[in-house]
Amino acid sequence: MIYFIVRRFASAVLVLFAISVSVFLIFFATPGVDPAARIAGRSASAQVLAHVAREFGLNRPLPIRYWLMMEHLFIKQDLTSYVNIGVRVVPQITQAAPITLSLVIGAAVIWMIVGVLGGVVAAANQGKFIDPFIMFIGIAAVSVPAYWLGEVMNLLTQSKFHSSIFAWVPPPGYVSFTTSPSEWFLHLLFPWLTLAALYAGIYARVLRAELVNALNEDYVRTARAKGLSERRILFRHALRCSLISIVSLFGLDFGALIGGAALLTEVVFGLPGVGMLTYTSLQNLDLPVIMGCVMYGAFFVVLANAVVDVLYAYLDPRVRLA
């Protein structure tokens, strides 16, 4: 197991390197694009352009430029914006990160609970009405844009029914956990539900299929022949084995969420997380901030995937050897 963890993180480091090189190449070595002008923003003076060229070593060889970029991003962490002059990028990201994490982790908790419950209920009630219902939700969930669903939520809670059943919903925005846990919860509730709604259906559907397969497996027959209760067979044997594929799916989705739907959901709900930061910097074409967000975001996703893989190996002993 230790060996597996070490190997998994070693490969994560390699992937991180590859990703940082790709980001570097995209931003600094795309043919026909002048990186200095892009970084400095629109209508920058020649003085600023020269400063940028010096800061990122734009007339020096590629490996040195790569090193300089990484140094500004991770070692000195002194990357600054040229749109909002002098604002450091990295502190902005580290300030925004907890908000994004609150959003994503909370949503993940909800969708895992709802998804697993839904899947178990559907598998235990095969062929009854809940079955096609979950099927339908699963299809709907992969067809709805997250940010749009967020807007629908906002429309319902902030406008259409705000004076009646949703009077308790606070306006879009964010209150930190340390300021007021209950406000934090209320502000994040609908963003969580939005994201969770997208994934819970898929998870219930996938888990149902896995459980139905598992319940036909030989080992379930063995478990029954051992005289175990139906409940124990379902939870300790069939569900335990089905969770393996759910966890691997979770690894993919969690990563995709950080770099995708969460970003858009933050914008819609006015949460000042990394997604919002990316959004505003895209509006301003504030390249250093975008670069920072992309790099930190990608790194986080790769590391999160590595953690999920370790969890996966913990759940499935067969993987540890491979």
Place this chain on the structure above:
Amino acid sequence: MPEAPLLQVRDLTVSFATRQGALRAVDGLSFDVGQKEIVGIVGESGSGKSVAIYSMLGLVREKNATITGSVLFEGREILGLSDKELQPIRGGSIGMIFQDPMTALTPVYTVGWQLVEQIRQHLHLPKAAARQRAIELLGQVGIPDPKSRVDRYPHEFSGGMRQRVVIAMALSCNPRLLIADEPTTALDVTTQAQILDLMLKLQDTYDSSIVIITHDMGVIAEMAHRVVVMYAGRPVEIARELDLVRHPRHPYTWGLLDAVPRLDAKHDRLRTIRGNAVSPLNLPPGCAFAPRCDYVMDQCAQRPPLQGDADHVDACWLSDAQRVTIRQRVEQPS
């Protein structure tokens, strides 16, 4: 007066409602298993032998299945009991060994965990004692270094070793009856012999009865005291092992026995039963074996009853005299 049989199966019938009509997988199966007796059930694949024993323990889960008849275990009717009522019987007084050891164990738990789970379910031992018993059992079934192997996962064992684990599991709660469904089919030949020896040895130690299901007459010859030959879901001959092998009465049994390769073979070619097993969906109205039988007569359009003396019954219209003639011709080819 012989003691009451441990297991009494009477007129067991299992049918599945399918789109093409009712499928009778088991049709009127009756047999007894005495104390410490080993009964073999033999037949080609698809003859309903596995379904028959799965149905006894409520392991046939298909919703379209109908099971009728009677199965008395230690004098108590167990057919139609709920899962909850069957729990103490399954794995407690009746242990089961399955055909494919590669898939019979839950892949995500150590073999020790799975053994302990069953031991604690039935014997209510504390954890440490259950683990001790698990190690003991693994040793008894011939797994080397059981103390460390107990914490290994199924995928770390070979097929033969896994089957030993499954046997250890089946025996863990001192069952009165052991049901083995093709326990050696998935194993290679040398391992097969070892597993059979092991089962015989353990049967002696644990004083249990065994029902062994197989399509291999060799296994029957080595293990069984009494044999039930099944064809298309119906019993066609029931006899003591020695009688069956020496004086088989049913043409299907002849076919099975003749299809066993023998070192003292008088024939150049191995004889086989012509044709394929019939589909239980369109059984002929009379004897199910008639379409493949070399000695088919007009009478075979009616279903023959199981008849004969108490220890040897079969279902065939051939008269004793006819059978003697036929067998003599076969034994001494010109």
Place this chain on the structure above:
Amino acid sequence: MAAFGLLVVVVTACLLAPVYAHHIAHENPFTSNLNGTIRLGNKTVNVLQANTQGLGLGVTPIGPTWHFSTYFLGADSQGRDVFARLLYGGRTSLFIGFISAVICCVIASVLGLASGYFGGAVDWLISRIFDIVWAFPIYLLAISLSVVLLTSGLNIAFIHIQAGSLVLPILIIAAVFVPYVGRPIRGLVMSLKEREFIQAAIGAGASDFHILRKEILPNVMPSIIVFFPLMVAFNMLTESALSFLSIGVQPPAASWGTIINDGLDLLYTRPWVAMAPGIMIVITAGALNVLGDGFRDAFDPKAKLRGSI
């Protein structure tokens, strides 16, 4: 079947967008109409009205008239006909989704076939490229590419693509999804290569090109057919997200994503601006997904695209 019918209706409606704009609504959906008026019944109404609430800043566009002849779904903050834009936007969204899915499937098939069939160094190189793109969060990769390319365009050697061209989002979206299709195809080819009939063809001395084209491609095709509608749906959703972030389709061109973005500020006053394109996306992507499911059942029950959706 119902899904397919729905899809045909949506596609036809979008293709007929110019007919609607020119002959029924008589509005140009791409130019602002800040001071225009329309006749409703016997009243003349401004398309944009000054805000009377709050600080009185900004404007409130006219709401849905529910008359097909004019501003069926109302106007956006530029006074443009939302319904006409919706149809035009659908053309763009469907076009991007479809073309990028074609490009993506073609590139992925070529790479997957080469990687799975030739193995060795080719496989190593292609697999590593897949790995990196795969590990890169899709949107972050798309954002990086878009932000660099969209304002300056792409100029490599003799290829010149203008900034703001539709080709850019198409290429970007196609590129980021290549491993999602390429990986399963590679796996499929590798298992196919072990099969007897391929081995027989190799043994018989058939050329690589011949085997790939005549033996392997026909067996990979069902999976590609299954993936295709799912990819169109995926791509449409990605396009709408990128457009929403203002790095996809560039104004004044419209796509469903840009219209949702336009509608964000009008959400509480004129919700239909944002709701309508979202509903269109859900219907179209939903139909495509159902279609993909149907294809899977019909052609290749084992095909899996990401997990098991």
